[in-house]
Amino acid sequence: MKSxxxxxxxxxxxxxxxxxxxxxxxxxxxxxxxxxxxxxTQFVTxxxxxxxxxxxxxxxxxxxPFEPQIEHITLADQADVAVIAPATANIIGKIASGIADxxxxxxxxxxxxxxxxxxxxxxxxxxxxxxxxNLNRLRELGYHVLxxxxxxxxxxxxxxxxxxxxxxxxxxxxxxxxxxxxxxxNVLVTAGPTExxxxxxxxLTNRSSGKMGVAVATRALARGAHVTLVAGPINIPVPQGxxxxxxxxxxxxxxxxxxxxxxxxxxxxxxxxxxxxxxxESADKIKKEFAEPHIPxxxxxxxxxxxxxxxxxxxxxxxxxxxxxxxVENGRKKLVSKNLDLxxxxxxxxxxxxxxxxxxxxRFLHRSGLEEEFExxxxxxVADLILDRVRDLRKNLKTGGER
Ligand code: CTP
Numbered sequence: 001m002k003s004x005x006x007x008x009x010x011x012x013x014x015x016x017x018x019x020x021x022x023x024x025x026x027x028x029x030x031x032x033x034x035x036x037x038x039x040x041t042q043f044v045t046x047x048x049x050x051x052x053x054x055x056x057x058x059x060x061x062x063x064x065p066f067e068p069q070i071e072h073i074t075l076a077d078q079a080d081v082a083v084i085a086p087a088t089a090n091i092i093g094k095i096a097s098g099i100a101d102x103x104x105x106x107x108x109x110x111x112x113x114x115x116x117x118x119x120x121x122x123x124x125x126x127x128x129x130x131x132x133x134n135l136n137r138l139r140e141l142g143y144h145v146l147x148x149x150x151x152x153x154x155x156x157x158x159x160x161x162x163x164x165x166x167x168x169x170x171x172x173x174x175x176x177x178x179x180x181x182x183x184x185x186n187v188l189v190t191a192g193p194t195e196x197x198x199x200x201x202x203x204l205t206n207r208s209s210g211k212m213g214v215a216v217a218t219r220a221l222a223r224g225a226h227v228t229l230v231a232g233p234i235n236i237p238v239p240q241g242x243x244x245x246x247x248x249x250x251x252x253x254x255x256x257x258x259x260x261x262x263x264x265x266x267x268x269x270x271x272x273x274x275x276x277x278x279x280x281e282s283a284d285k286i287k288k289e290f291a292e293p294h295i296p297x298x299x300x301x302x303x304x305x306x307x308x309x310x311x312x313x314x315x316x317x318x319x320x321x322x323x324x325x326x327x328v329e330n331g332r333k334k335l336v337s338k339n340l341d342l343x344x345x346x347x348x349x350x351x352x353x354x355x356x357x358x359x360x361x362x363r364f365l366h367r368s369g370l371e372e373e374f375e376x377x378x379x380x381x382v383a384d385l386i387l388d389r390v391r392d393l394r395k396n397l398k399t400g401g402e403r
Contacts, residue, residue, distance in 0.1 A: 002031040006079035011039020013154040014086035014120040014163035021166035076110035086120035096134035114176040123159030175222030183224035188264040189217040192232035196277035206272035210234030213270030215383040250300035308339030
């Protein structure tokens, strides 16, 4: 059955992003019911949101003739998740104070499902202690608050207050709808490339956007795990609520990972670590007339191998392998030599797999010998499949089963 999203839209300029938000939610298979405040209808029309959601949009309590069902209660009862985006200072203040004087506030007061508030306003309004106090009050009461992004604001100011991109809001909503089946797990994920400096302006690196690792971290967080993300230089948003440890080189990634690895119950190594670094890093930019045509290289530590060597019996270790040749045979060797429970193999030569794509074509090699091959699918879905296997492995370990 489709998850039902109750989306409240209030009167801020960021309301212009809501048709896109609704569209993304509908594309993700959700049934979206929009309720607008009167001010919101000045920024985006009910007709637009009705068209993209495929459902009637409500904005006036008194507009319709009497119906035996009490509409705001029915809408609230049937929702799996309730969201207000954008949420103005006004609605935040009203909800925090228990005011219910229109359809949206009345309905929001009656919801019992998880509720997400996405504030969006001028930076000085957002920083106003009254707004901050109201937001803290809402957090204490169990509302989820998605912090606004920073950047150019419609009022001309620069600072926090922007409504996060609809893709981020969808991810938050998915998180609230996800089963909390990884609660109690401490998950460490590595992501992205590493950069190995040659001089202050040049470096060696691996092709990697970090999308796969960030997808795993995002989904693990949504499913209730504590998540630490050790990531090389990446250019994609990382969700709030996880511990993000940015690193640059393989050696730094190794050191940060080793510092925390003993506290982790699950380690998923999606990073594309550079196997070699320039043996010498020049403090000054190397001038071309003095440059050697050869760059001597030194090996980097194999982080995954080190983790495999010190793996505790209760730890679950997942590796990735980007292959271009005989993916399965190479993968099996890696699974054994690095003492892994699961290896996710991508043949990066196949279209739709690997770098920069939002999709991946994965094959899972299990320690037990089991092999699974999947069709092309979004990286988020691959992430969920990996985490499903982790959950199953944990169940198995708890009941004394084999890995
Ligand atoms: N990895 C690592 N440290 C390294 C190299 C790789 O932790 N120095 C991890 C990656 O994060 C990935 C896995 O090892 O989970 C496999 O990486 P890959 O580059 O495919 O394999 P390598 O072991 O480096 O072997 P090769 O490059 O020879 O295929």
